[in-house]
Amino acid sequence: MVAFAKIDPVALAVALGCTWGLILFIATAILLIKGAPPGGEAGPHLSLLGVYLPGYEVDWPGAFLGAVYLWVIGAVAGYVLAVLWNLTHKLYVALIVLRAMWWKMMAE
DSSP, X not given: OTTSOOOOHHHHHHHHHHHHHHHHHHHHHHHHHXXXXXXXXXXXXXXXXXXXXXXXXXXXXXXXXXXXXXXXXXXXXXXXXXXXXXXXXXXXXXXHHHHHHHHHHHHO
């Protein structure tokens, strides 16, 4: 298993969670700082995330709430991705070893 680097699931979970949460917070903050056009709302497309993230709106409390939501979603996605990555590599190495044993047995 030395040939393939293992990914630490907790490290990837924290990294993806922080990245996704920060991206949503920055996107919301930019829309709030930029301001809404006259007669319109700030970020009509980004506010549609409220359908999937209950309580999220394009305002300062919503920016923090959305960052927390996406931190959790990113953490779960990162953990699952790392576990699946490690599992597929373990299975691949096991297959290679099994094939090597098979060909060694056939050569004898």
